Amino acid sequence: xxxxxxxxxxxxxxxxxxxxxxxxxxxxxxxxxxxxxxxxxxxxxxxxxxxxxxxxxxxxxxxxxxxxxxxxxxxxxxxxxxxxxxxxxxxxxxxxxxxxxxxxxxxxxxxxxxxxxxxxxxxxxxxxxxxxxxxxxxxxxxxxxxxxxxxxxxxxxxxxxxxxxxxxxxxxxxxxxxxxxxxxxxxxxxxxxxxxxxxxxxxxxxxxxxxxxxxxxxxxxxxxxxxxxxxxxxxxxxxxxxxxxxxxxxxxxxxxxxxxxxxxxxxxxxxxxxxxxxxxxxxxxxxxxxxxxxxxxxxxxxxxxxxxxxxxxxxxxxxxxxxxxxxxxxxxxxxxxxxxxxxxxxxxxxxxxxxxxxxxxxxxxxxxxxxxxxxxxxxxxxxxxxxxxxxxxxxxxxxxxxxxxxxxxxxxxxxxxxxxxxxxxxxxxxx
Numbered sequence: 001x002x003x004x005x006x007x008x009x010x011x012x013x014x015x016x017x018x019x020x021x022x023x024x025x026x027x028x029x030x031x032x033x034x035x036x037x038x039x040x041x042x043x044x045x046x047x048x049x050x051x052x053x054x055x056x057x058x059x060x061x062x063x064x065x066x067x068x069x070x071x072x073x074x075x076x077x078x079x080x081x082x083x084x085x086x087x088x089x090x091x092x093x094x095x096x097x098x099x100x101x102x103x104x105x106x107x108x109x110x111x112x113x114x115x116x117x118x119x120x121x122x123x124x125x126x127x128x129x130x131x132x133x134x135x136x137x138x139x140x141x142x143x144x145x146x147x148x149x150x151x152x153x154x155x156x157x158x159x160x161x162x163x164x165x166x167x168x169x170x171x172x173x174x175x176x177x178x179x180x181x182x183x184x185x186x187x188x189x190x191x192x193x194x195x196x197x198x199x200x201x202x203x204x205x206x207x208x209x210x211x212x213x214x215x216x217x218x219x220x221x222x223x224x225x226x227x228x229x230x231x232x233x234x235x236x237x238x239x240x241x242x243x244x245x246x247x248x249x250x251x252x253x254x255x256x257x258x259x260x261x262x263x264x265x266x267x268x269x270x271x272x273x274x275x276x277x278x279x280x281x282x283x284x285x286x287x288x289x290x291x292x293x294x295x296x297x298x299x300x301x302x303x304x305x306x307x308x309x310x311x312x313x314x315x316x317x318x319x320x321x322x323x324x325x326x327x328x329x330x331x332x333x334x335x336x337x338x339x340x341x342x343x344x345x346x347x348x349x350x351x352x353x354x355x356x357x358x359x360x361x362x363x364x365x366x367x368x369x370x371x372x373x374x375x376x377x378x379x380x381x382x383x384x385x386x387x388x389x390x391x392x393x394x395x396x397x398x399x400x401x402x403x404x405x406x407x408x409x410x411x412x413x414x415x416x417x418x419x420x421x422x423x424x425x426x427x428x429x430x431x
Contacts, residue, residue: 010051012088017044020093020101027094027102028057028086029216031118032064033407035282035328036430037216040084041100047086056083056108063107064116065403067411068283068430069418073403080110087119090213095179096224104213116400118332119209125340125396126208131258132343136211136335137188137204137251140218141327143239144169144197145232149428151240152231155197164192164199172225173199179221185214195244205253208339212331215248219327234428235327237281238288245289245296248327252338253319262318263352266303268345269338270354273301273311273324274379275389276341280325280334282408283382284415285427289326290378292362297324300361302354302374309360311378324378328431333400340397382412 017023026047027039040057042050050057063082065073086103094100107117114120126134144152158164177187186204193200203218205211219235226233237246254265269276281287281297289296295308303312303320311324325334344350353373361374369375379385386405394401415423 009054009086009088010048012091013047013051016088016091016101017048022099023093023101024099025101026086026091027097027100028084028105029102030063030084030105030107031216031330031332032066033118033330033333033404034066034068034411035330036068037220038063039102051086051088056085058083061110063109064118065407067407067414069411069414069426073406073410082110083108090210092183092217094220094224095182096221096228102217102220104216112399116403118330118336118400121397121400122208122212122332122336122339125336125343128396129339129343129346132254132256132260134208134339135205135251135253135255136208137202137206138211138215138218139247139249139251140201140203140215140222140235141193141246141248142199142222142233142235143195143244143246144199144226145234145239145428147230147232149232149239149425152197157194157196158192159194160191167197168229169197169199169226169231172229172231173201176201176218176221176225179225180218183214183217185218195246198244198246205251208335209332212335215331232428234431236285236424236427236431237283237326237328238285239424239428243288245291245294246326247289247296247323248325248329248331249321249323250325250331250335251315251319251321252335254342255318260318261346261349264345264348264350265342266312266314266320266345267350267352267354268342268348270301270303270312270352271345271350272337272341272388272392274376274385275392276334276337277324277379278382278385278389278408279337279404280322280329281382281385282330283328283427284412286326286328287379287381289324290380292360297378298361299378300369300374301376301378302357302361302372304357304359307358309362310357314356328427333397333404337394337397337401340395341392344395382408 188202
């Protein structure tokens with residue numbers, strides 16, 4: 001697939017530039033295993049030359065495996081070249097950065113090629129089940145802070161109120177929505193959320209790759225427009241001392257022309273959920289969202305119809321909301337892994353031992369929980385979740401998951417060398 005995209009690259013690029021003659025620069029973007037959106041900015045003239053010869057951008061062997069503080073995985077050679085191939089079907093004008101456009105990229109790592117590349121893995125896993133169609137939608141949550149990381153003085157704790165829109169933030173969100181609509185990204189709604197200066201923008205469903213590309217664009221539009229007004233719009237899961245969790249909930253739906261056992265698909269996900277959390281909540285602060293009675297990511301592995309006290313909420317037949325995810329994740333890897341786990345459940349006919357429950361599992365005694373199949377707690381820290389992830393074979397994702405776990409263990413050590421103040425200051429800007 002990547003080769004096919006490269007062959008059509010010049011045609012796609014020329015058509016885009018004909019419609020957008022004001023574009024001078026193209027941001028070649030990708031998300032690495034640390035969840036950071038990385039970019040190299042290429043003048044249009046250079047982009048055209050590369051596309052005309054079907055050539056990638058080239059860089060060192062760190063495009064997707066560096067830690068959050070830009071350190072390399074120990075005992076690994078970094079000799080060689082990574083190749084950055086733009087997927088020009090994802091080209092969008094950056095209305096938040098005049099003269100710029102952005103394109104999401106595939107990464108080929110020297111002699112191992114695309115086998116650890118997040119976008120390639122997602123594409124191949126979705127293609128492995130041609131009889132099933134998947135759609136993904138996002139709830140983009142963010143909290144508005146001063147450049148020093150403090151709360152804004154004109155915002156309130158205000159969940160779904162008009163009061164929460166009477167501040168300097170609401171007009172900026174209007175501008176974000178206008179930009180998204182210009183780029184054909186469907187916005188279902190936006191609202192104030194439960195945290196101080198916290199908001200949510202919900203976007204409509206698309207195919208997995210298109211949806212995540214749109215999520216990346218939405219995140220950049222939010223962060224860039226707010227920064228122009230001297231405000232940090234952060235999606236870091238716990239950015240201030242008084243915790244109010246910020247998630248990156250996504251909606252996963254599946255349909256098929258033939259009968260599909262959705263209970264086996266859900267069972268495949270729940271059976272691996274402890275390890276999947278390492279991908280979906282990949283930093284220590286992510287696990288502050290593992291709470292009871294706060295409708296964040298839940299404390300017990302399980303699910304319930306319209307139940308927000310579990311990590312998985314069933315919305316309707318073949319449609320679930322995944323609540324145990326935040327914006328520090330590489331969402332391409334997360335969605336690939338969730339679908340991969342679900343497909344594993346389908347292939348083996350895995351039994352759904354977890355019962356649909358409409359209350360808070362924390363209120364149950366141990367015997368009742370066991371009768372409902374609710375027997376395993378959510379991991380309480382990243383190390384515990386990484387241990388669970390290492391126990392999963394992962395199939396097509398096995399090499400990716402092994403590298404991810406190595407990198408995260410290195411990153412845990414690296415981040416512990418930073419003071420809490422410096423770590424949070426960096427994180428609220430990155431995410």
